[in-house]
Amino acid sequence: MMGKEKIFSLLTPVIKKSPADQTEAVVINSQAGLTRYANSTIHQNVYEVNSKVYFRVALGKKLGVAATNVLNKESLKKTLENALSIARNQRETPDFTGLPGQASYKKLKTHYKKTANFSPQQRAEAVKGVFELAGKHKLTVAGAFSTGESEVAVLNSNRVACYQPLSSAYINITAMSDNSSGYADGLSRSVDELEIERLAEIAIQKCLDSRNPQGFQPGEYTVILEPKAVAELLEWMNYIGLGAKSLQDGTSFLAGKIGQRIMGENVSIYDDGNDEYSMAFPFDFEGVPKKKIFMVRNGEAKGVVYDSLTATKDKTKSTGHALTPDTPERALALNLFVKAGDSNLKKMIESTGQGILVTRFHYINGLIDTNNAVLTGMTRDGTFYIEKGRIKHGIKNLRFTESMLKAFSNVEQLSRQRRMVASWWSDVGCITVPAMKINNFRFTGKTEF
Amino acid sequence: MKENIKETIAWLRKKGVDYADIRQVKRISENIRVKNREMEGVSKSEDLGFGIRVLYRGAWGFASSNNPSKGEYKRMAGLALDIARASGLTQREPVRLAENEVYKDKFISLCQIDPFKVSLDEKLNLLISACDLMLKNPGIRVADTSLNFFRSEQIFANTEGSLIEQIITESGGGAVATAARNGETQWRSYPNSHSGDYATRGYEFIQEMRLLDQMERISREAVALLSAPECPNQETTIIVSGNQMALQVHESCGHPIELDRVLGTEISLAGGSFMTLDKLGKLQYGSPQVNIYADATTPGGLGSFGYDDEGVKAQRTDIIKQGRFVGYLTSRETATLFKQPSNGTMRADGWNRIPLIRMTNINLEPGEVSLEELIADTRQGLFLDTNKSWSIDDKRLNFQFAVEAAWEIRDGKLGQMYKNPIYTGITPEFWNTCDAVCNKNHWHVWGVPNCGKGEPMQTMHVGHGVAPARFSKVKVGGAK
Numbered sequence: 004m005m006g007k008e009k010i011f012s013l014l015t016p017v018i019k020k021s022p023a024d025q026t027e028a029v030v031i032n033s034q035a036g037l038t039r040y041a042n043s044t045i046h047q048n049v050y051e052v053n054s055k056v057y058f059r060v061a062l063g064k065k066l067g068v069a070a071t072n073v074l075n076k077e078s079l080k081k082t083l084e085n086a087l088s089i090a091r092n093q094r095e096t097p098d099f100t101g102l103p104g105q106a107s108y109k110k111l112k113t114h115y116k117k118t119a120n121f122s123p124q125q126r127a128e129a130v131k132g133v134f135e136l137a138g139k140h141k142l143t144v145a146g147a148f149s150t151g152e153s154e155v156a157v158l159n160s161n162r163v164a165c166y167q168p169l170s171s172a173y174i175n176i177t178a179m180s181d182n183s184s185g186y187a188d189g190l191s192r193s194v195d196e197l198e199i200e201r202l203a204e205i206a207i208q209k210c211l212d213s214r215n216p217q218g219f220q221p222g223e224y225t226v227i228l229e230p231k232a233v234a235e236l237l238e239w240m241n242y243i244g245l246g247a248k249s250l251q252d253g254t255s256f257l258a259g260k261i262g263q264r265i266m267g268e269n270v271s272i273y274d275d276g277n278d279e280y281s282m283a284f285p286f287d288f289e290g291v292p293k294k295k296i297f298m299v300r301n302g303e304a305k306g307v308v309y310d311s312l313t314a315t316k317d318k319t320k321s322t323g324h325a326l327t328p329d330t331p332e333r334a335l336a337l338n339l340f341v342k343a344g345d346s347n348l349k350k351m352i353e354s355t356g357q358g359i360l361v362t363r364f365h366y367i368n369g370l371i372d373t374n375n376a377v378l379t380g381m382t383r384d385g386t387f388y389i390e391k392g393r394i395k396h397g398i399k400n401l402r403f404t405e406s407m408l409k410a411f412s413n414v415e416q417l418s419r420q421r422r423m424v425a426s427w428w429s430d431v432g433c434i435t436v437p438a439m440k441i442n443n444f445r446f447t448g449k450t451e452f
Numbered sequence: 453m454k455e456n457i458k459e460t461i462a463w464l465r466k467k468g469v470d471y472a473d474i475r476q477v478k479r480i481s482e483n484i485r486v487k488n489r490e491m492e493g494v495s496k497s498e499d500l501g502f503g504i505r506v507l508y509r510g511a512w513g514f515a516s517s518n519n520p521s522k523g524e525y526k527r528m529a530g531l532a533l534d535i536a537r538a539s540g541l542t543q544r545e546p547v548r549l550a551e552n553e554v555y556k557d558k559f560i561s562l563c564q565i566d567p568f569k570v571s572l573d574e575k576l577n578l579l580i581s582a583c584d585l586m587l588k589n590p591g592i593r594v595a596d597t598s599l600n601f602f603r604s605e606q607i608f609a610n611t612e613g614s615l616i617e618q619i620i621t622e623s624g625g626g627a628v629a630t631a632a633r634n635g636e637t638q639w640r641s642y643p644n645s646h647s648g649d650y651a652t653r654g655y656e657f658i659q660e661m662r663l664l665d666q667m668e669r670i671s672r673e674a675v676a677l678l679s680a681p682e683c684p685n686q687e688t689t690i691i692v693s694g695n696q697m698a699l700q701v702h703e704s705c706g707h708p709i710e711l712d713r714v715l716g717t718e719i720s721l722a723g724g725s726f727m728t729l730d731k732l733g734k735l736q737y738g739s740p741q742v743n744i745y746a747d748a749t750t751p752g753g754l755g756s757f758g759y760d761d762e763g764v765k766a767q768r769t770d771i772i773k774q775g776r777f778v779g780y781l782t783s784r785e786t787a788t789l790f791k792q793p794s795n796g797t798m799r800a801d802g803w804n805r806i807p808l809i810r811m812t813n814i815n816l817e818p819g820e821v822s823l824e825e826l827i828a829d830t831r832q833g834l835f836l837d838t839n840k841s842w843s844i845d846d847k848r849l850n851f852q853f854a855v856e857a858a859w860e861i862r863d864g865k866l867g868q869m870y871k872n873p874i875y876t877g878i879t880p881e882f883w884n885t886c887d888a889v890c891n892k893n894h895w896h897v898w899g900v901p902n903c904g905k906g907e908p909m910q911t912m913h914v915g916h917g918v919a920p921a922r923f924s925k926v927k928v929g930g931a932k
Contacts, residue, residue, distance in 0.1 A: 036535075039907055041717040045539040049514040049908070050531055051804045053501065068495035072518045078498075085496045092572040094580070096491045123513075123538035131542050145720040147907040177720045184719075252594045253632040260635070329495040331485055365723065370841040371854040372872060374636055379852055381845040383723070402843075402850055404874070427909065448876055450850035451726075 004032055007166040010156045017079055018160050023060035023087060025102045027159040029288050031055045035151025038126040043134040043143040058086040059328040064095040068328045098315040105162040108285040108292040109277045114168035118194040119152035133203040137178050142210055148174040150194055153430050157290035165290045173425050176203050177384055178210035183397055185209025186362050186384035190425040190433055209385035213397025221401060225358035226444040227351045232361045234424035234434035237339050239369035239378055240407055245298050246335045247313035256376035260304045266411035272299040274308055274336035281338045281423055284431040293323035310334040337432030344417025351416050351440040353392040360387040376407035402448035416440040456525045457609045464529055465611050469508050471549055473610035476502040477803040485598040486579035501803040506532040510546020511539035516804040550787040550794050552764055554613040559758025563621040563654035567601040570655045575599050585667035586629045591675035593632040598647055599625035614763040623657045624650030624899055631674040638677035640670035640856055644695040645839050650899025651752045676869055682930035683858050683873035689833030689924045691826055696855055698898035698916035699839045704879040705744055706814040708848035709771055711780040722905050723846025735777040738883030743817035744772035746781055753813035753915035754899030761807035764796035781809050801910035808906050815917035819889035823920050826888055828864040835859045836873055852876040875928045890919035
């Protein structure tokens with residue numbers, strides 16, 4: 004990693020000398036290793052060191068963006084010129100009222116040296132332990148274990164100068180038998196907090212418990228979703244409805260419903276980049292400090308997250324949720340939370356006469372009917388039938404097709420304990436959610452395993 | 453830079469590796485998006501780096517860097533070797549590679565008009581004009597247009613002596629008209645949804661798209677969908693449009709024939725495959741009308757190249773022949789299972805990713821009938837057009853697709869339009885009901901630029917040469 008001083012001393016003169024009216028630089032440096040395993044052997048083992056610098060320039064209201072991963076003075080100069088050339092040949096962006104100004108952001112501990120320097124040998128030793136645990140039950144395991152560090156800096160000609168070092172550790176474990184599988188994963192800024200052995204035991208137990216799964220007819224059932232499954236729903240809901248763009252386009256499930264009750268009173272969905280029980284990250288890619296924003300509060304639609312451009316369109320202020328300058332979605336909620344309840348998984352199962360426990364989903368898609376947040380997807384790696392308060396047996400995987408507005412209106416219980424679940428943006432955020440018990444959840448199809 | 457590569461290969465040979473290869477890749481891209489005549493984003497990007505893959509005592513290691521200096525080449529080579537040693541800690545069976553010829557060659561993809569030399573003004577004018585045409589319809593709330601261009605310049609070298617250079621240019625784009633009323637939105641896309649159509653061609657591909665000719669139609673259809681009835685639940689005959697067939701082939705055939713999935717090495721993320729080894733040569737995957745092949749030499753296909761990222765020459769392989777499952781997509785490692793050479797489908801998403809078995813162009817052979825004849829030959833059914841959503845289980849059996857629009861077919865004619873159509877099925881059951889594929893006049897190679905696989909995630913650009921096709925007894929319904 005370059006460190007704050009080196010980045011600032013490299014980029015500050017470039018910004019100062021830029022002929023643009025306003026200039027912004029976003030720097031992302033990273034180095035990470037990932038050990039991938041399947042059939043209880045390591046089959047892919049990779050390391051990457053990379054950088055990215057984005058320049059966004061403004062000539063009046065004409066904007067240009069250019070990026071490079073080559074961090075020398077010549078390349079930076081060429082990239083800035085590319086951004087300027089685009090801006091000169093551009094049309095105006097009416098919503099551009101200037102780059103954000105300087106603001107203070109929360110100091111957070113987001114970097115752990117041990118995690119940053121965790122070696123391929125250490126990762127191999129850790130997964131070898133997982134293989135041995137699974138082997139005792141004549142199971143095999145598959146998954147990935149990654150560790151690494153990154154740093155993000157945002158500088159602009161309005162004196163914004165933000166810097167944050169980050170580390171992350173993530174493992175996913177799928178235990179496999181001839182006809183069943185079980186899954187667990189863990190995510191943290193610190194590799195010491197992963198509890199790999201405990202996660203392996205969860206995956207193994209789920210695999211053993213779901214052996215010889217039985218066929219099950221689709222229909223409406225009470226469903227208990229473990230946090231991983233809840234997070235997968237939230238990930239798609241974020242994409243189709245929690246950013247300002249989707250609200251402005253009218254495609255969001257919040258469009259036309261702000262102030263209305265759209266979910267159960269026990270459901271609150273919010274974003275908080277400063278909460279350290281997530282992959283906290285205190286500012287966005289425009290250097291705006293992150294605000295805690297409720298999208299849904301006690302079932303009522305409250306709003307969406309903004310960057311500076313989308314905020315101008317809605318005559319409001321940025322909430323600190325800008326994505327990198329080349330991203331068309333502009334703003335998304337990267338540190339999503341669902342408010343905890345007072346239940347737990349055991350109570351949820353014990354209070355269920357007939358229902359289904361879902362460990363995780365596969366291949367969810369939310370583009371069917373975005374205004375009603377209709378999602379579809381398959382269950383996988385541990386789907387169980389519950390009868391009279393007990394898990395009876397594993398069942399073959401099912402397809403759900405359901406409106407999340409309906410599902411989240413039928414939430415009977417939420418767990419007190421929440422879990423951080425990784426997403427594709429996990430260096431700078433994650434999804435922290437409880438388990439949920441939902442009534443009348445619609446399964447629409449089945450498969451053969 | 454070639455000197456760094458040659459010196460590093462020589463150093464790795466001295467270290468006694470079983471095999472090693474190096475890919476140095478420079479990728480440039482230009483992305484332009486105009487929405488409601490406003491500049492949604494115009495950006496250019498440059499990405500340069502190298503990756504070293506080492507097989508040492510039967511175990512893999514890979515290290516990559518964005519700094520192609522002599523010192524960094526040496527550091528990454530050492531690191532790749534260390535990582536391979538770490539992989540060896542759990543190795544049970546050493547990895548072996550199928551034989552491959554040594555090539556010294558250069559491949560340049562088709563490109564008549566260099567898209568990076570076409571002025572930004574011309575590109576913006578095209579997209580603004582497309583927005584204007586869509587916004588002429590007062591029912592359109594969002595007119596969204598985009599153009600995207602990519603060029604990768606790659607040098608590949610391995611310890612067996614291959615040295616291959618490739619320059620591949622890709623162009624693509626499209627438009628979406630979104631109509632909104634009373635809290636409901638409906639959209640129509642051209643030429644395809646999810647950012648349009650793509651090819652390994654130059655700006656001539658964009659010109660041939662004739663974007664402006666279709667804006668009035670998609671706007672009219674998007675608005676009409678708002679008033680259309682919900683697609684009724686039924687089991688019926690369907691004719692699937694070409695652009696939706698591309699995704700149907702992609703999800704239900706392209707992925708399950710990836711041999712790494714079959715062998716369980718993608719199980720934790722993308723999943724496995726129902727097309728297991730015991731089914732090769734035996735499974736009646738589809739009806740005799742179904743002939744599917746992988747072809748990395750399809751002219752202009754988004755999955756076309758000269759050599760794959762293990763240095764195997766681009767080729768054509770039969771996958772489904774008269775409905776029978778006859779072949780997988782393989783790598784040099786997995787092909788040893790059949791004591792055959794690789795069929796050249798190892799592809800990496802840039803210098804910082806290892807190659808994985810990926811689709812090239814997975815093509816459905818055209819049949820004999822025209823689309824008009826096929827519709828005329830259908831007494832009752834639905835014509836389903838343009839993908840909206842896609843989902844399939846982790847062994848690629850239970851699929852569900854939503855499409856943008858459906859039209860009733862009654863007594864050989866298109867009639868009522870329906871909104872929110874969804875169809876679902878089990879892969880081999882579905883393909884065995886296929887009784888006709890349209891002829892070569894309707895056959896087009898659709899570019900799919902967003903195929904995800906692997907950890908860390910890799911996004912691959914693949915192609916599907918397909919024509920509309922007819923299937924029977926398919927479960928269809930509405931989203932509600």
